[in-house]
Amino acid sequence: MARRSDTPPTAARDRVGALRAAARLARADLFARPGQTILTAVAIFAAATALVVTLALRAGLEDPFEDAMTATRGAHMAVHAGLTDADVARLRSLPGVVASDVRARANRQATVAGRTVEVGLEALPAADAAVDRPRLTDGRRPSAAGELLVERSFAREAGLRPGDRVAGGTITGLAVTTQQATYPRWDPGLIWATDVAGPERRVAVRLADPEGTEAFAAAARRALPGTRLAFTDWHHVRDTITDQTRTNALVISINTLLALFAVGFTVATVIGGRVLAQRREIGLLKAVGWTPRGIVALLVGEYLAVGFVAALLGLVAGAAIAPLLLEPMSSLLATPTPSALAPLPLLLALVLILAAVAVFTAVPALRAGRVKTIDALALGRGAGTGRASRAARIAAALRLPAIARLGVKDAFTSRSRASLTIAALTFMVVTLVAALSVEATFHRVIDDPALRAKPWDVRLEEPSALAATQGDPAVADATTISGFQVAGPRGELHARAVGDGFAAFPYAVPDGRMFARPGEAIAGRGLYETLGLQVGDQVTVRVEGQPVTLRLVGRHVEPDDDGEVVIFPAATLPEVPEPSAVIANFAPDTDQAAAARRLEAAAGVDAELPEEEVRGERADIRPIVLGSSLLLVAVGLVNLLATLLLVTRERARDFAIFKAVGLTPRGVLGVVNAGGAALGLIALAIGIPLGLVTYRAIMAAMSPSEGTDIVGTPGPFALLLTVPFVLAVTALASSWPGRAAVRVPAAAVLRAE
Amino acid sequence: MEPVIVTRGLTREYEGGVRALRGVDVSVDEGEFVAVTGPSGCGKSTLLNLLGGLDRPTSGEVEIGGRRVEALSEARWAHVRRDEIGFVFQFFNLIGNLSVADNVELPGLLAGLSPREVRARRAELLESLGIGEFADQSPTRLSGGQQQRVAIARALINRPRVLLADEPTGALDSASAREVMALLREAHDERGQTIVLVTHDARVAARADRVLAMRDGAVASETRLERGDKTAVARLMQLEV
Numbered sequence: 001m002a003r004r005s006d007t008p009p010t011a012a013r014d015r016v017g018a019l020r021a022a023a024r025l026a027r028a029d030l031f032a033r034p035g036q037t038i039l040t041a042v043a044i045f046a047a048a049t050a051l052v053v054t055l056a057l058r059a060g061l062e063d064p065f066e067d068a069m070t071a072t073r074g075a076h077m078a079v080h081a082g083l084t085d086a087d088v089a090r091l092r093s094l095p096g097v098v099a100s101d102v103r104a105r106a107n108r109q110a111t112v113a114g115r116t117v118e119v120g121l122e123a124l125p126a127a128d129a130a131v132d133r134p135r136l137t138d139g140r141r142p143s144a145a146g147e148l149l150v151e152r153s154f155a156r157e158a159g160l161r162p163g164d165r166v167a168g169g170t171i172t173g174l175a176v177t178t179q180q181a182t183y184p185r186w187d188p189g190l191i192w193a194t195d196v197a198g199p200e201r202r203v204a205v206r207l208a209d210p211e212g213t214e215a216f217a218a219a220a221r222r223a224l225p226g227t228r229l230a231f232t233d234w235h236h237v238r239d240t241i242t243d244q245t246r247t248n249a250l251v252i253s254i255n256t257l258l259a260l261f262a263v264g265f266t267v268a269t270v271i272g273g274r275v276l277a278q279r280r281e282i283g284l285l286k287a288v289g290w291t292p293r294g295i296v297a298l299l300v301g302e303y304l305a306v307g308f309v310a311a312l313l314g315l316v317a318g319a320a321i322a323p324l325l326l327e328p329m330s331s332l333l334a335t336p337t338p339s340a341l342a343p344l345p346l347l348l349a350l351v352l353i354l355a356a357v358a359v360f361t362a363v364p365a366l367r368a369g370r371v372k373t374i375d376a377l378a379l380g381r382g383a384g385t386g387r388a389s390r391a392a393r394i395a396a397a398l399r400l401p402a403i404a405r406l407g408v409k410d411a412f413t414s415r416s417r418a419s420l421t422i423a424a425l426t427f428m429v430v431t432l433v434a435a436l437s438v439e440a441t442f443h444r445v446i447d448d449p450a451l452r453a454k455p456w457d458v459r460l461e462e463p464s465a466l467a468a469t470q471g472d473p474a475v476a477d478a479t480t481i482s483g484f485q486v487a488g489p490r491g492e493l494h495a496r497a498v499g500d501g502f503a504a505f506p507y508a509v510p511d512g513r514m515f516a517r518p519g520e521a522i523a524g525r526g527l528y529e530t531l532g533l534q535v536g537d538q539v540t541v542r543v544e545g546q547p548v549t550l551r552l553v554g555r556h557v558e559p560d561d562d563g564e565v566v567i568f569p570a571a572t573l574p575e576v577p578e579p580s581a582v583i584a585n586f587a588p589d590t591d592q593a594a595a596a597r598r599l600e601a602a603a604g605v606d607a608e609l610p611e612e613e614v615r616g617e618r619a620d621i622r623p624i625v626l627g628s629s630l631l632l633v634a635v636g637l638v639n640l641l642a643t644l645l646l647v648t649r650e651r652a653r654d655f656a657i658f659k660a661v662g663l664t665p666r667g668v669l670g671v672v673n674a675g676g677a678a679l680g681l682i683a684l685a686i687g688i689p690l691g692l693v694t695y696r697a698i699m700a701a702m703s704p705s706e707g708t709d710i711v712g713t714p715g716p717f718a719l720l721l722t723v724p725f726v727l728a729v730t731a732l733a734s735s736w737p738g739r740a741a742v743r744v745p746a747a748a749v750l751r752a753e
Numbered sequence: 754m755e756p757v758i759v760t761r762g763l764t765r766e767y768e769g770g771v772r773a774l775r776g777v778d779v780s781v782d783e784g785e786f787v788a789v790t791g792p793s794g795c796g797k798s799t800l801l802n803l804l805g806g807l808d809r810p811t812s813g814e815v816e817i818g819g820r821r822v823e824a825l826s827e828a829r830w831a832h833v834r835r836d837e838i839g840f841v842f843q844f845f846n847l848i849g850n851l852s853v854a855d856n857v858e859l860p861g862l863l864a865g866l867s868p869r870e871v872r873a874r875r876a877e878l879l880e881s882l883g884i885g886e887f888a889d890q891s892p893t894r895l896s897g898g899q900q901q902r903v904a905i906a907r908a909l910i911n912r913p914r915v916l917l918a919d920e921p922t923g924a925l926d927s928a929s930a931r932e933v934m935a936l937l938r939e940a941h942d943e944r945g946q947t948i949v950l951v952t953h954d955a956r957v958a959a960r961a962d963r964v965l966a967m968r969d970g971a972v973a974s975e976t977r978l979e980r981g982d983k984t985a986v987a988r989l990m991q992l993e994v
Contacts, residue, residue, distance in 0.1 A: 402859065402862035402863055406859075409850060409851065410850075413850055653846065654848050657846045657847075657848060659807070659831065660805070660807060660834065660840045660842075660846070661840070661860040661907065662831050662832065662834040662835025662836070662864065662911075663831055663863055664831040664832065665827045666828060667831070667863070746807045747798075747799075747802040747807040747808040750807070750842050750844075750846050
């Protein structure tokens with residue numbers, strides 16, 4: 001009796017026994033096929049890496065400007081003027097102000113990279129300034145006189161690095177800020193120095209209600225009557241940055257979305273496929289007394305163990321890779337570089353991967369557990385319908401060699417796995433096509449700056465330079481352009497007036513036509529939609545209080561200001577507004593860079609070349625698009641490798657038979673390669689059109705004002721290049737399973753039941 | 754008659770020092786029907802695998818049609834099997850996701866026969882084996898005896914010099930086993946097919962012209978059988994003891 005009382009209760013004993021048995025079985029299973037275990041781990045590792053990078057990128061996209069505002073404690077409003085201490089005190093105590101900071105500010109000419117440009121020199125705020133605290137991204141904060149901190153986009157544009165000398169000082173670091181948008185769209189470039197003094201002050205405030213900027217401005221004007229105040233509203237900064245970064249954010253969003261899908265498919269294919277291949281073992285386990293629930297628990301536990309180790313390694317790799325993409329992205333989006341080591345995305349990635357592993361193990365395990373034990377034991381003895389799949393019938397109809405036909409048939413032995421692999425490969429193709437479409441879009445915009453609403457070769461922000469520009473031998477056409485606000489039927493609108501000779505600067509007008517005479521106008525999609533107008537309608541706006549009626553004759557492609565822009569000949573207005581810039585087109589075969597330098601020297605200002613601007617943007621976004629595309633290709637490769645290895649294992653008997661009836665090792669390799677190629681070709685057939693349609697749809701959905709107008713389609717040659725690329729990827733992925741198939745020990749396999 | 758198969762001093766040693774064959778000398782003449790028999794583990798299947806190149810000998814020589822083949826590469830062995838050897842296995846080893854017709858035609862296509870020629874040969878073979886009506890079905894839907902007939906058709910489609918059969922009746926009921934043996938005998942009698950058949954069943958072995966009895970990896974005895982010898986089975990069963 002005493003011995004009996006030492007024994008644990010039956011249920012508990014059973015549980016301990018089951019756990020011991022499970023641990024032994026799981027260990028045996030994982031070590032019996034180390035290659036497959038490693039591959040499963042590699043697939044989970046790749047998925048986790050891709051997921052971390054993707055989540056980090058997406059976190060940076062969530063609301064990049066908001067992130068930057070938070071990181072820099074950005075001002076809601078800034079007032080720049082010659083202010084006394086009493087003026088400053090008055091502004092800081094206005095209603096609604098919850099925090100403020102004041103610093104000296106002076107604009108000066110400085111020589112940067114051999115050119116004289118205007119820079120905004122500002123007193124370096126305290127490290128813990130309550131408002132507009134520059135966020136250091138490179139180097140260190142200045143700590144002594146003569147040391148400078150440079151705004152990052154200005155530094156990038158001017159080619160400045162820490163250690164360089166500029167404006168009489170030495171750069172010690174770079175920083176981002178939301179007190180102004182990125183250079184050169186917003187100039188002058190900004191430099192903080194420890195020793196700036198002068199009568200000009202900048203008072204930056206944070207408001208209790210960020211939307212109360214207009215009220216603050218009115219109150220400031222009332223508080224300091226007679227003082228000329230220049231305001232910077234955070235809405236304006238945000239709109240400028242967002243306009244500029246929208247395309248980039250859009251492209252990155254598309255890629256990360258695709259990456260998330262690809263990760264899910266990879267885990268589903270690799271884990272689900274392997275569990276399905278274990279159905280016979282599952283039958284054996286049931287035969288020796290395991291319950292279906294116990295089998296599910298065993299398999300889920302086994303794969304979670306592998307998944308946990310692989311996912312942890314993947315998180316480390318992802319955190320290491322992510323900064324390579326995050327840095328260029330943050331530069332593109334004008335935000336501080338987000339950290340790839342943020343605990344939340346890492347934890348989220350781990351949870352997502354483990355949840356995917358559990359689900360994609362449990363579902364096929366449950367299905368396998370429902371197979372009758374006797375049927376499960378009979379699996380692997382050559383089950384099948386004997387009917388050729390559609391792909392195999394096509395292969396037969398094309399009179400492909402027997403080896404190719406066998407390969408095609410083999411690839412479709414498990415339809416569900418073949419479908420998942422095709423889906424994963426299709427995502428890879430869609431990504432490639434999307435990457436090519438991004439290239440094509442940039443190419444199209446570079447070729448036709450009108451698609452950026454900049455139908456000119458060069459722009460000089462110096463209206464008085466018109467005569468000099470017209471006199472330049474390289475200039476074919478030149479005129480002036482003005483940008484100003486007009487009062488529309490439902491609030492303020494952005495307006496542009498083009499001077500005489502506007503016909504030489506045709507905007508891209510997909511609907512209707514370009515304006516041809518004073519009184520006619522074109523407008524962006526946003527304006528039509530906001531005002532509920534159509535091409536052909538009339539709209540009355542107020543310019544300087546005077547009503548002006550415009551007949552809308554076309555819709556132009558307008559990337560800025562949400563498309564709420566109207567453009568018309570300057571002669572439409574009773575009083576021609578002061579031009580803000582000169583625009584010009586060069587004669588054909590002009591050395592544009594040399595001509596631009598000449599015009600800059602004549603005008604004394606920088607020349608803006610739209611083509612150069614787009615080229616720069618393309619160069620910035622390329623590493624991100626290529627990096628994320630390569631990551632997806634790697635994930636697709638692992639997926640295909642896993643699928644083909646599983647197929648090889650399941651078809652070991654068939655390969656042995658092939659060898660017995662005279663298939664050479666090269667023939668066996670050919671069968672496996674043909675299977676991979678068949679899946680790849682189907683993925684190409686689906687992926688290429690799907691990629692084109694998806695890219696177009698996402699562009700339209702995410703950028704309704706201009707997306708479909710600027711979208712570029714890769715040429716047939718570029719699209720055709722995806723075929724050898726994908727086939728090379730599938731051949732690469734097939735080589736290992738192919739060699740495994742060649743090594744199948746025919747004598748042993750064919751003897752076994 | 755010229756010997757079509759010759760082995761000299763054939764040995765096969767597995768990892769761990771297990772010696773499955775210990776110097777086997779065998780000669781099989783063109784058109785001969787030889788049965789290899791013996792208890793489990795005596796090495797008879799190992800011998801068959803070495804004759805078909807599915808396994809490699811540790812030492813010794815193998816000649817097929819007067820040509821030394823034991824050192825051939827995998828690829829060259831594949832060509833030998835394709836052109837000169839047909840295999841029939843105990844568990845049929847048909848490919849489940851190919852139809853009966855595809856299974857039978859496969860070696861012919863690999864050997865480079867035209868699809869028309871392969872189809873004609875397949876139709877003739879399946880008809881002669883009494884399974885013509887199942888050509889488009891999956892082999893998994895057929896009975897064991899029918900599946901083994903499909904396997905025989907596959908083995909014969911390239912008109913090989915040698916048919917190697919490893920326990921071809923081992924997975925069949927007695928009626929199916931008798932039918933399969935009748936078909937093999939018919940192939941031998943009517944087409945002069947050379948057959949080497951491995952079996953542990955004395956009644957199956959008794960259908961051969963000559964029986965090699967193996968024990969512990971070597972040929973222990975050799976028995977020539979006359980057609981219609983009623984005592985053959987009993988004599989062979991004595992050999993097994």
